[in-house]
Amino acid sequence: MIGLDDKKGHIAALIKLAKADGVISQYESNLIKMIAIRMGISSNDFNEIVINIESVNSLPPSKREEKEVYLYNLFMLMKIDLKTDPDEQKMCEELALRLGFGVDEVKRSGEFMTANLSEVTDFDDFINVLNNK
Numbered sequence: 001m002i003g004l005d006d007k008k009g010h011i012a013a014l015i016k017l018a019k020a021d022g023v024i025s026q027y028e029s030n031l032i033k034m035i036a037i038r039m040g041i042s043s044n045d046f047n048e049i050v051i052n053i054e055s056v057n058s059l060p061p062s063k064r065e066e067k068e069v070y071l072y073n074l075f076m077l078m079k080i081d082l083k084t085d086p087d088e089q090k091m092c093e094e095l096a097l098r099l100g101f102g103v104d105e106v107k108r109s110g111e112f113m114t115a116n117l118s119e120v121t122d123f124d125d126f127i128n129v130l131n132n133k
Contacts (some may be wrong), residue, residue, distance in 0.1 A: 005057065007039045010070055011049050012056035013095060014077050021085035031080050035073055060099045067099045072126050075113040079121075084114050105130055 011032065018028040036046050049056055061067050074095055078088045089110065096106040112129040113121060127133075 006059060006061060007041055008045065008049050008056050009058035011036050011041060012053055013058045014073060015053055017074060017077055017088060017091050020087040020091045025081050027080045028077060031077055068127055071096050071099060071101065072123055075109065079113055079117050082117050108132065
């Protein structure tokens with residue numbers, strides 16, 4: 001189970017990614033809020049994250065499955081506005097490497113997500129590409 005601080009870090013990383021191109025779109029905002037709700041983050045905690053974004057620690061999860069969900073959320077956020085901003089893509093790739101994914105995994109998954117910008121990507125399909133299955 002992911003602790004509240006880890007969840008806050010995950011949401012903070014998503015917010016920072018959304019800001020990478022200079023503006024958080026309504027689609028990005030809605031997706032981040034949906035992920036926060038799904039993670040069990042209260043609206044008070046969410047507002048605290050937004051207000052204190054720079055002081056929220058963003059430590060990577062320790063379990064492979066949690067890292068895969070984290071990476072999936074990052075890439076889904078990157079493509080939510082149906083375009084890939086170079087700054088967002090670079091940040092996604094850097095975060096993926098910090099999560100411990102290999103260069104080939106990052107390249108494969110990034111190419112898959114950008115090639116399917118206009119489609120909702122199924123988590124299992126993403127995992128299959130990430131793991132080269």
